[in-house]
Amino acid sequence: MFLNAQKPGLIKDPYIYKPDSIMLDMEDAVAENQKDAARFSLYHALKTINYRGCERVVRINGLDTPYWKEDIRCAVAGGCDAIRIPKTESAQDVKVVEAEVVQAEKDFGREEGSVLIMAAIESARGVMRALDICESSERLFRNCPFRWRLHQRPSDTHYRNWNRAHGSKTEHGDRSTSAGVQCFDTVYTDLDDMDGFRQDVENIHLMGFDGKSIINPRQINIVHEIFTPKQKDIIFAEKVVREIDTKKAQGIGVFTVDGKMIDIAFYDGAKRTIELAKASGVYKGDL
Amino acid sequence: MINAVGRDIPEEILKATGKEVFQGVHHFDGHVYKKHGPEVECVINSNGSKMVDSIHDVLVKCGIKDGMTVSFHHHFREGDYVVNMVMKEIHDMGIKDITICASSLGKAHDPLVEYIEDGTITNIQSSGVRGKIGEAISNGRLKGLAIMRSHGGRVRALVTGETQIDIAFIGTPTCDEYGNCRGIGGKSDCGVLSYAMSDAFHANKVVAITDCMVPFPNFPAHISMTKVDYVVEVDQIGDPKKIATGAAKPTTDMRKLMMADYCTQFVVNTPYFKDGFSYQTGVGGASIASTISLAKVMKERNIRMRFGVGGLTKPMCDLLINGQVDALLDTQDFDLAAVESVKDLHHFRISAGEYANPFNKGAVVNKLDFVILAALEVDVHFNCNVVVDSNGMITGAQGGHPDTAAGAKCAIVIAPLLQGRTPAICTDVTTVTTPGESVDVVITDYGIAINPKRQDLIEAMKDVDLPFKTIEELRDIAYSIAGEPQKVQFGDRVVGVIESRDGTIMDVVRQIKPFEFDD
Numbered sequence: 001m002f003l004n005a006q007k008p009g010l011i012k013d014p015y016i017y018k019p020d021s022i023m024l025d026m027e028d029a030v031a032e033n034q035k036d037a038a039r040f041s042l043y044h045a046l047k048t049i050n051y052r053g054c055e056r057v058v059r060i061n062g063l064d065t066p067y068w069k070e071d072i073r074c075a076v077a078g079g080c081d082a083i084r085i086p087k088t089e090s091a092q093d094v095k096v097v098e099a100e101v102v103q104a105e106k107d108f109g110r111e112e113g114s115v116l117i118m119a120a121i122e123s124a125r126g127v128m129r130a131l132d133i134c135e136s137s138e139r140l141f142r143n144c145p146f147r148w149r150l151h152q153r154p155s156d157t158h159y160r161n162w163n164r165a166h167g168s169k170t171e172h173g174d175r176s177t178s179a180g181v182q183c184f185d186t187v188y189t190d191l192d193d194m195d196g197f198r199q200d201v202e203n204i205h206l207m208g209f210d211g212k213s214i215i216n217p218r219q220i221n222i223v224h225e226i227f228t229p230k231q232k233d234i235i236f237a238e239k240v241v242r243e244i245d246t247k248k249a250q251g252i253g254v255f256t257v258d259g260k261m262i263d264i265a266f267y268d269g270a271k272r273t274i275e276l277a278k279a280s281g282v283y284k285g286d287l
Numbered sequence: 288m289i290n291a292v293g294r295d296i297p298e299e300i301l302k303a304t305g306k307e308v309f310q311g312v313h314h315f316d317g318h319v320y321k322k323h324g325p326e327v328e329c330v331i332n333s334n335g336s337k338m339v340d341s342i343h344d345v346l347v348k349c350g351i352k353d354g355m356t357v358s359f360h361h362h363f364r365e366g367d368y369v370v371n372m373v374m375k376e377i378h379d380m381g382i383k384d385i386t387i388c389a390s391s392l393g394k395a396h397d398p399l400v401e402y403i404e405d406g407t408i409t410n411i412q413s414s415g416v417r418g419k420i421g422e423a424i425s426n427g428r429l430k431g432l433a434i435m436r437s438h439g440g441r442v443r444a445l446v447t448g449e450t451q452i453d454i455a456f457i458g459t460p461t462c463d464e465y466g467n468c469r470g471i472g473g474k475s476d477c478g479v480l481s482y483a484m485s486d487a488f489h490a491n492k493v494v495a496i497t498d499c500m501v502p503f504p505n506f507p508a509h510i511s512m513t514k515v516d517y518v519v520e521v522d523q524i525g526d527p528k529k530i531a532t533g534a535a536k537p538t539t540d541m542r543k544l545m546m547a548d549y550c551t552q553f554v555v556n557t558p559y560f561k562d563g564f565s566y567q568t569g570v571g572g573a574s575i576a577s578t579i580s581l582a583k584v585m586k587e588r589n590i591r592m593r594f595g596v597g598g599l600t601k602p603m604c605d606l607l608i609n610g611q612v613d614a615l616l617d618t619q620d621f622d623l624a625a626v627e628s629v630k631d632l633h634h635f636r637i638s639a640g641e642y643a644n645p646f647n648k649g650a651v652v653n654k655l656d657f658v659i660l661a662a663l664e665v666d667v668h669f670n671c672n673v674v675v676d677s678n679g680m681i682t683g684a685q686g687g688h689p690d691t692a693a694g695a696k697c698a699i700v701i702a703p704l705l706q707g708r709t710p711a712i713c714t715d716v717t718t719v720t721t722p723g724e725s726v727d728v729v730i731t732d733y734g735i736a737i738n739p740k741r742q743d744l745i746e747a748m749k750d751v752d753l754p755f756k757t758i759e760e761l762r763d764i765a766y767s768i769a770g771e772p773q774k775v776q777f778g779d780r781v782v783g784v785i786e787s788r789d790g791t792i793m794d795v796v797r798q799i800k801p802f803e804f805d806d
Binding site: 012013016017049050191216217218 | 539541542544545732733767768
């Protein structure tokens with residue numbers, strides 16, 4: 001959930017709405033002449049507020065601005081969990097940021113490697129280099145393609161421009177997955193159109209995205225609802241895990257569960273469903 | 288003397304008011320007393336007219352003099368012109384030492400401060416006060432005492448004769464020349480006149496003030512000519528835009544929506560949520576949102592409400608339109624939809640006495656299953672404060688809070704854990720208005736606490752997936768975020784009394800003073 005780092009009212013307790021991750025924004029939400037003030041509230045928020053297990057990511061200013069280095073120092077000193085790089089176009093961008101993060105970790109006595117990196121990919125060039133970017137750093141754990149900027153044209157409102165965005169997103173998702181990096185979708189900005197939002201989240205969920213960026217807590221429930229495994233999927237996953245475990249012991253490689261062919265290739269997927277269900281609080285079983 | 292909620296009530300206040308300390312919500316159950324009656328000047332001569340030319344003339348006819356008690360209702364809310372109009376005339380006549388007995392006073396009545404300062408008004412009895420009057424009282428400007436009463440408690444004070452109104456001024460949207468008043472119609476339509484009905488019964492003189500005369504008979508009358516001495520026509524009794532506002536847009540504030548959702552989930556999981564249940568809610572964003580989400584669940588589960596009570600707003604009236612409730616019992620209308628709904632056959636007007644007076648033979652509040660309330664502060668004893676703010680300033684009103692909480696089987700208070708920078712859940716409220724024994728559940732954005740004396744509700748919620756916490760845990764979270772607030776520092780002088788609905792003293796409010804730091 002994106003939150004303007006400058007607004008104490010927003011950043012004091014967003015965890016009550018149970019987002020998985022909050023994105024304290026130093027970039028677009030903060031006016032050019034307010035960056036210092038925002039850094040001040042960012043630092044103190046990170047230092048003093050107990051975000052109760054909610055991941056704290058800081059979106060720094062672009063690498064083409066004079067602000068991003070100080071943003072990193074402030075975020076790392078405050079104790080953030082991750083830095084989000086806007087408009088990432090190359091592996092080099094990630095490496096440059098990583099170097100600053102390493103230095104800041106040293107300067108402020110944080111454990112080396114404790115601050116992760118997230119790359120927002122917002123241009124065609126970035127998409128073309130997605131795999132490179134994803135593999136650029138051990139710290140890179142997530143990327144986020146911005147449909148909005150990929151297809152910014154006067155006549156296009158990003159959320160109705162599904163089909164055009166679809167191709168690059170699919171490809172993008174594939175590249176992220178192949179690099180073992182989480183892939184998050186961009187925001188949906190029309191807060192009044194909850195049906196459109198739901199459709200959007202359903203689509204990206206089907207495409208294999210790992211999560212959705214949001215701009216308002218009102219959007220949280222829909223994302224959680226769609227990403228939470230359904231009971232029937234959980235039951236099936238549970239069967240798959242148990243059957244593979246038993247059959248392996250019996251020396252059987254391939255078999256059927258509820259009429260579907262199952263082999264070891266399904267194991268990780270089923271495990272993942274169980275883990276997701278646990279994280280969503282809907283699985284109380286013992287797997 | 289320490290009362291049942293642990294507040295030390297000064298002896299001099301007990302002596303000055305002749306009151307006892309609060310001894311528990313049911314202390315007076317079964318109490319027998321003789322009703323007090325007003326003086327009545329008979330009108331037998333059929334030549335007479337009740338029309339009087341001006342407020343000034345009617346004051347003269349009523350024999351206004353120093354030390355009298357005059358009463359007003361608050362159906363015109365922040366749009367009211369009547370209180371200021373009458374008090375200006377009383378002031379201009381040089382009358383002093385008036386006691387105002389109003390069902391409530393708001394910011395619309397800020398001009399009264401001048402009359403408090405110059406001794407025209409020396410005592411105030413009201414559900415509460417807001418704005419400048421509250422500041423004046425808290426600053427010790429009122430010579431006498433401000434007595435804050437619940438809506439039910441006010442009627443009790445009139446019925447027992449504890450307060451004898453000399454002249455009741457009843458602003459009425461329509462009236463005929465013989466004094467039949469209706470809350471419906473005219474320029475200043477407020478729907479009902481519930482709070483004024485008790486005044487008409489118990490005042491020695493009753494004056495109807497209207498800006499819309501209609502031919503006799505203005506029937507069915509909400510207040511009958513048999514109670515009214517005089518009628519005055521004026522240009523304008525209120526500002527219609529502020530009397531009944533357009534329906535509030537349902538809140539989009541996620542914090543309120545979340546608390547509303549918790550509330551609805553709680554309600555539907557209690558044993559009381561079944562066909563034929565009854566319900567009252569307030570006008571706060573979370574209360575309104577919870578009515579909307581409750582209506583959805585009622586529809587899904589095919590459960591009907593038998594009756595809804597209020598203080599009504601659009602979402603409650605929509606239940607009637609959609610056939611989800613059999614009857615609405617109405618004491619006040621907060622928006623145009625509610626005013627419009629009054630015309631429905633199943634929308635019933637009730638008097639403040641029927642609504643909430645603890646000293647009659649059973650009030651509507653006693654029949655409530657649920658009431659959804661708000662509070663400025665709730666403490667770990669579940670005591671609520673709805674009158675005094677965190678600076679010690681009188682700024683709110685009891686309204687029906689203690690009445691409905693006492694009556695309802697399940698009284699739910701919704702409050703954000705922090706009101707701005709101030710913990711709403713605390714160790715001891717600044718001032719007790721509703722005793723914890725009446726409050727069953729507290730819902731915050733950080734979790735829900737059930738009063739431990741309601742083991743039945745705790746049992747009913749055993750398997751319900753809601754963030755239950757103890758009230759102490761909620762307080763601790765609040766303090767861990769905002770710190771433990773230092774106690775408000777008051778001066779010695781008692782400026783106000785928080786009266787329990789049964790007339791005993793729940794708490795006192797002292798004059799505020801600037802905060803002094805230890806070092």
